[in-house]
Amino acid sequence: MRVIFNEEMKAVADDLDRMAQDVRKAINGAGDALMNADIDKAQAVIDGDIEIDALESSILDQCVRLLAKQNPVATDLRVVVSTLRLASTFERMGDLARHIAEAARRAYPQNALPEESREIFTQMVAFLCNTADRIVDMLADRDTKIAENIILDDDKLDQLHHQTFELVLSDQWNGTKQQLIDVILIGRFLERLGDHAVSAARRVVYIVSGFDPSKDPGRDEDTPVVDL
């Protein structure tokens, strides 16, 4: 029984790793599509989201089968339950990357973002590409040190997100209404990607320690409708 459990658990863990890698690819692709008005990368992210969705569905099925047949307890059970929840977090991250790619595709051949906002978004995208790398490593090694750093670093992304609001409300802003909509929504999608990365990190801490550092992993604590 134990051998089968470990084999089946290995298969679902491999799928979860693959999902994290696909999400990393989607975030990188969406960032390129957005910053360079790259239509091919945008389309690849949009098309690739179906594979991420299919992986979530497959992981759900595998976890339910594992729970039914193997009755895992203690750490094994936490792994299965957290795998379910991580898959759902990654699925949502894929959606958000897709939304960013769709915004880039819509604006093509123009860039969705006006010149004055590019510096902030370059930083947000770089931050998230780095976070995506760390998620892949964290998951492969169940590394709670990386998880803690992801949780702690999220403030930097929130600060950058805050700057997008300051920018559009300042006299520096010269964009159209459509560009203002894009800056607000794309900023929101990027900030939500960061929130989901934090959720993922918390779920890895829960697997290893049995302790959920948040007790409310989905909560985003920012005030998205800012008062400036």
Add this chain to the structure above:
Amino acid sequence: MRVIFNEEMKAVADDLDRMAQDVRKAINGAGDALMNADIDKAQAVIDGDIEIDALESSILDQCVRLLAKQNPVATDLRVVVSTLRLASTFERMGDLARHIAEAARRAYPQNALPEESREIFTQMVAFLCNTADRIVDMLADRDTKIAENIILDDDKLDQLHHQTFELVLSDQWNGTKQQLIDVILIGRFLERLGDHAVSAARRVVYIVSGFDPSKDPGRDEDTPVVDL
């Protein structure tokens, strides 16, 4: 064993019902706060979100305990897994209601929404209050007919959401940049509430039928950055 399972399952089902009722209250309160600049209702929604978060956490613990001790299979297992996932959906709906309440509180004593947008938002809020009622009923009776209607009706909300973009891009729009931000973000929060209602409906269908009508319950299919 079976008797204990049913008793413990009843307790967690009661908590899930309570969560759905709390979410309904939050949506109603956020709608009132938004449309009537009602600061007391806004504050009640913001404060009340902690209870919703605590219920999610408690449901997670109860489900993990049930899985460990009772090894449910077939429908019982689907109920436990779906309960976990429904709790996470409701937690997120509570966050979104809180964000709307925070926007209303920030704008107080003004209304966050300019006059020309009130008609659309009145309809969106009414739609979601009705959806929240249906979620409570659907859950109490595991009624797949209600679930199917929730899934089918979501298009109406998406159409209203689309109208918010049309409005701000039209000559009719006289709002400030801050009001444009609020319309875009609050519109997004309301539309996401609808998406989560659809996820909840799909999860109830899965409990009853073992069939997931979407195979990707978290996906939102709209194009949030619209091309007009």
